[in-house]
Amino acid sequence: MQSSPILFVSLDGTTFALLSTSAWLRRNLLDISPTLSEAASAIIDDSFTRCFKSNQTEPWNWNIYLFPLWCLGVIVRYGILFPISVFVASWTGVVRYHGPRPSRRAKQIFVANHTSMIDFIILEQMTAFAVIMQKHPGWVGLLQTTVLESLGCIWFDRTESKDRSIVAQKLKRHVECEDSNPLLIFPEGTCVNNEYTVMFKKGAFELDCTVCPIAIKYNKIFVDAFWNSKKQSFTMHLIGLMTSWAVVCDVWYLEPQTLKLGETPIEFAERVREMIANRAGIKKVPWDGYLKYYRPSIKLTEKKQQKFADALVSRLGDSVDWR
Structure with missing residues (x-):
């Protein structure tokens, strides 16, 4: 049984046939090449996952000249910077x-x-x-x-x-x-x-x-x-x-x-x-x-003492009857 052709109507009203039904299905509905192409591109270059991937640090200190500098950096980071960080964190x-x-x-x-x-x-x-x-x-x-x-x-x-x-x-x-x-x-x-x-x-x-x-x-x-x-x-x-x-x-x-x-x-x-x-x-x-921060000066102390003595003598003089 032959499949009937698909009819298309043009703008001027004329009708014509392009493809048979089976050929149209094979070419459009069963064509998975876009999906395969997208999957292959994702495998080759996954641009989404790359946004969240941590890059490996390339070692720079594995030679006789830079290794002492790296050791000094370890001492500074763990012996100085880390205690300072703890010191700052203690300021609650x-x-x-x-x-x-x-x-x-x-x-x-x-x-x-x-x-x-x-x-x-x-x-x-x-x-x-x-x-x-x-x-x-x-x-x-x-x-x-x-x-x-x-x-x-x-x-x-x-x-x-x-x-x-x-x-x-x-x-x-x-x-x-x-x-x-x-x-x-x-x-x-x-x-x-x-x-x-x-x-x-x-x-x-x-x-x-x-x-x-x-x-x-x-x-x-x-x-x-x-x-x-x-x-x-x-x-x-x-x-x-x-x-x-x-x-x-x-x-x-x-x-x-x-x-x-x-x-x-x-x-x-x-x-x-x-x-x-x-x-x-x-x-x-x-x-x-x-x-x-300062002790009172000797003059100030003597002045206070003299003022107190004068007041005391005056009070005693008023209270004593000399008759």
Whole structure:
């Protein structure tokens, strides 16, 4: 039985036959050459799997000249870089930031209460601050001169009286430069136990610029973040923090403040200090934090003794009847 031809109708209405039914089936329905061609191309060049294949690293160190260099690299990677990675991973903390993120603007500084040198690390997570910091010896000093120097940080030595004028000039130049990192100042000048706030130094409030207060409050549920520098080195302080479960604290970015008309820099500093104290829930005390580093002078002691003696003599004189 012959298969009937397939009829095609052209656009002009004429009808003609091209192929028989069996020939059409063999050529179209039973033709698997496209499938075979696609499978063969996948075997020869699998472009999809190649996207997720890890390439084998070609060995470069198997010769007498490069093998010592490879051994040195192993020592550096496992003896130095790996411990540093573990050190960084040990900095576990729960930090909650409140308020708008700091932005870089001209004629603007940030001030915060001070509890430990880790205050700078916590605030540095939000923006790259340049900080004013006391010069430290040892590995902390090395870190200051090699890493923090690139941020435009300013160092001072509180035992050198001439450093005050030099630091004041550096502050003014830094604030006036628009390309500098935002300047962070801890106006207390020393670490306080986060329960109180001591007097703010007025130098940060004499720069004729906007002051952005930052309040930091640590939760002592796991560890006390206060660094008592008179009893503990910073290395031991870090070990205590790193071996705790976590450092927990809150950071508030408060509303920027400017010097009011008729307000002195000292009054301005006290107003900002009160804002920080109220927000962080810490108490204000009328003490200079630098007294922690200096013993009262002999003249000051004698003056206090003389004042007390005069008051005592006056009181005794009023109470004694000489008749």
